Amino acid sequence: MILLPLSSALADYSVTTDFPGGNAMIEQSGEDTIRITPDLRDTTTAWFYWYVAVKGAEGKTLHFEVQRVAGESSMGARGPGVSVDGGKTWKWLGSDAFKEDDKKAEFSYTFGPQDKDVRFSVGMPYVPENLTQFLSAHKGNPFLQQKVLTKSSKGRDVPLLIFSNPARKAPYTVAITARNHACEMMGSYVLEGIMEGLLAEDAQGKWLRDNVDFFIVPFADYDGVADGDQGKNRAPHDHNRDYGDETIYPEIAAIKAQLPAWSAGRPLVFFDLHDPALKGEYFETLFFLENLNESLNAPLERFVSLVERDGQGLIRVSPNMIMKHGTGYNKKTSEDGPPLHASGWAGQLPNAILSTTVELAYANVSGYEVTAESARELGRDMAWALVPFLQESKKP
Template identity: 35%
Template sequence: MINVARLSVFLFFALCNSLQSIGQIHIDADFPGGNGVVDSIIGDTVYFHPDLTGTEGDWFYWNFRAISDQPQTWHFKSTKPNVMTALGAAFSEDGGYHWQWIDQQHNLGQDVFAFTFSGFDQAIRFSFAQPYTQKNFERFITSYQDDERLHLSSLCQSNQGRNVEQLVISNFRSEASSKILIIGRAHACEMMTNYVIEGIIEALLSGTPAMASLLEKAEVMIIPFLDKDGVENGNQGKNRIPRDHNRDYSGESIYATTRKIRSFIPKWTGDLPWIGIDLHNPWIKGTNNEWAYLVGNANPEIEEQQRRFAQILAESRRGSLIFDTKHGLLAFGEAWNKGSNYEKGKPFTAWAGQFFGKGLRLTTTLEFPYAINHDQVVTADNARSFGQDLIHAAAIYLAVIE
């Protein structure tokens, strides 16, 4: 027979111990790139959603810090759908300098993940992907600051007065015979493109015969943070009200960076052959979002050059991330790539396209996935390797068209 009195006492103490085991957790986004709104904390679960300030409709960028007062497992559940990749979330233990994906046994569904804190007052940053801000760039570029082949200056001051970096890489011993322009973060949330840019810079300054030959003939300009304010403020950037940076090439530009590109780049390229590549990340997951691809231009002649470039990239790549011709170009008119997507204003590639046949040889948007590429896990390292593949393909393309 069960002793009801003893069972009641046992359950009482078990309940007390269970309640005592739930510690306290502090959540904030008070740092550059931070974003997140806490709805509630119930038991061991934090309910949150992305801050959509200044954004039309929904989007999915979030990046917050959690400090647990004791070792324990906490659960994090979004109150908005579609704000996590197929890998759930990424975390950083060093304040956002290095990121990794959560253990997949803690990826508990489309909108929830768990994490076990191992120490007292341990601070962990969480995000839907692997954030990259000014401090990450500064740490990376420091090792190249004395390299004479790299000129680091300012494109302009942002609308809020921040310095917008501009890198030009070449050997500078003779006049360039071609130019390459690479732009990142037109949409502030699209942070994985910066790891691609790091790979591009690493390759350009590697001293390999292919890269040395490219720098003998070409100047490569890189703008790593077009929406610098959005990156540092932790904005979505995509679908910004009244229009975002990649719809700001029509009429009078409202952002200092796009205005500067429109006035300066034609002078910089002159009549020389040039390539313009705009790096983006797509939507968060699913079809057309889990592989890298070029976005087909409305001009059929430019799209033909994109196909040519896609084939070169597919055939010449050395890194582990797959890029193939079957998925490597989303033709204009397919899926989301239609005229209706650009009603708020021209994107960079439409603006650059006006120079086709007048120096411009190729302009393209490249969509690089946040987390999954053809069932491969995307990391900072293999994103850098993809960047190396990308600039090698650009070098081959320029050599072929000369």
């Protein structure tokens, strides 16, 4: 939705958010300057997600001003994500391509003669259409069942993906959720990488298909992803604070009811995929959060060391990427009551053998560039590490 439409007298191009995932308040300032502010909607704190399309600006150079919200930057470490194919593929404009002061970040973009529809965002948005495109490449694969988890609050069908060998029930189970915080799209590319890993025609893929059933919820806040909400810190609480006793979102109620029944007591690994705050040294890394359930600490250490040992992706994983319980923002204790977040909830299930929140920075992991591709590689490395991890774990 365009909250502040461009004056048609001044512009013959348009800047819109009228598409899945779109988000911004847009103002025009002069003929060629576009001012963008993240639209917080029901988010109760400053947050930074925005995603716009510029149409009909072929041959022009436009200037963009991306406003801070309550002093917080709305521009990532490598500048805006840019897509010239309607959001299918993305590149960072680059860390040298913008400047920033305490009010706004600014960049310019020169549209080529073919650039009828160019997308700009704080990240590399991944919406249901991206998943549809991924799945279409695996249509007819007998290991993949596309199901409906439930209806969302707004009546949409929420996808559930079950990967399993139709010939037999696997001894192990892995469940993965992404987008418990709607805007945290880089986690979706990690998920694609995990799915690529388990469908691959290599020894690891074959072992996973023979031994593991997967329960995957690609969009835990489906309406938020489709509508372009921040999702994070939504009122009265967000989806990743909905796993306690007072569940209000149908997706989370369905996960809580269906996942334990589906895993049926088999050993369960649980990953919840996120991105942290936008930038700053503390957030420009990758974290695997230790669980409140201390018996899962050693397995997490082992899993991360296996990703480090066997990983081949650009983003190098190391044990210092484990955020220990009681450190950083991983500070909830059992005195705070039952865990409200996804990996905390899953870690309390009696058959959990590993449960962690994975926080992948939007653009930088210790200097390594986070892109759709490097995030997919990380996912593939995680899928590979599951093989020795599960082989070592006690036979069910």
